[in-house]
Amino acid sequence: MRFIGNHSSGKMGIALAKECRDRGAEVTLVLGPVNLPTEYEGITIITVTSSDEMYNACHDHFKNSDIALMAAAVADYKPETISEQKIKKTDTSVPELKLVKTKDILKSLGAIKGDDQVLLGFALETNNEKANALEKLNSKNADFIVLNSLNDGAAFGSDTNKITIYTKNGEEIKFESKSKSQVAADIIDTVTNYSKTLSI
Ligand code: CTP
Ligand code: CA
Numbered sequence: 001m002r003f004i005g006n007h008s009s010g011k012m013g014i015a016l017a018k019e020c021r022d023r024g025a026e027v028t029l030v031l032g033p034v035n036l037p038t039e040y041e042g043i044t045i046i047t048v049t050s051s052d053e054m055y056n057a058c059h060d061h062f063k064n065s066d067i068a069l070m071a072a073a074v075a076d077y078k079p080e081t082i083s084e085q086k087i088k089k090t091d092t093s094v095p096e097l098k099l100v101k102t103k104d105i106l107k108s109l110g111a112i113k114g115d116d117q118v119l120l121g122f123a124l125e126t127n128n129e130k131a132n133a134l135e136k137l138n139s140k141n142a143d144f145i146v147l148n149s150l151n152d153g154a155a156f157g158s159d160t161n162k163i164t165i166y167t168k169n170g171e172e173i174k175f176e177s178k179s180k181s182q183v184a185a186d187i188i189d190t191v192t193n194y195s196k197t198l199s200i
Pocket of ligand 1: 076120125136
């Protein structure tokens with residue numbers, strides 16, 4: 001085994017970055033390992049390959065950000081140790097992989113968020129969707145949680161998503177199934193409607 005990751009295309013994060021760029025924002029995209037182009041005109045890209053690198057890149061840039069959109073499907077666990085050398089198989093035993101928790105990047109940004117900063121996270125759920133999304137909104141101190149329902153036909157890697165946005169003011173805004181670029185536009189419209197100080 002060489003790598004543990006989450007099944008994530010990166011399409012949503014890229015669509016959000018493009019939408020913000022097209023509305024005139026200065027955009028930095030922290031991009032994990034994806035099978036997609038890693039250069040986009042007018043967007044500063046920081047490529048990372050681990051959850052720790054993503055954590056550091058997000059913290060480096062959050063302090064100078066008006067808004068942070070957290071669309072990455074970050075792995076929840078990582079191997080406790082990483083081998084520098086190839087691990088040779090033995091005829092007698094099978095190695096046990098010890099996992100430890102990764103840092104929750106969204107939660108850590110929520111803990112340091114200033115009053116004039118906007119923080120948006122995603123929630124991918126298969127059951128108790130609303131309760132779980134609201135729990136994430138509160139526990140991570142986010143301003144918005146975008147619920148991405150796997151039950152509604154949205155699949156990893158697919159080009160369409162059906163979302164519901166929960167706001168910290170208690171609103172629930174449901175959307176039809178749409179392309180990821182249209183979903184990105186809906187998300188930015190919602191954020192700017194509720195955060196009048198943002199100028200995108
Ligand atoms: N997230 C993060 N850092 C992690 C894990 C998740 O910043 N180590 C962020 C995701 O980018 C997303 C939000 O937290 O914006 C919710 O991710 P999700 O996987 O739905 O929830 P978790 O909090 O990881 O809980 P669980 O997987 O148990 O539902
Ligand atoms: Ca998770």
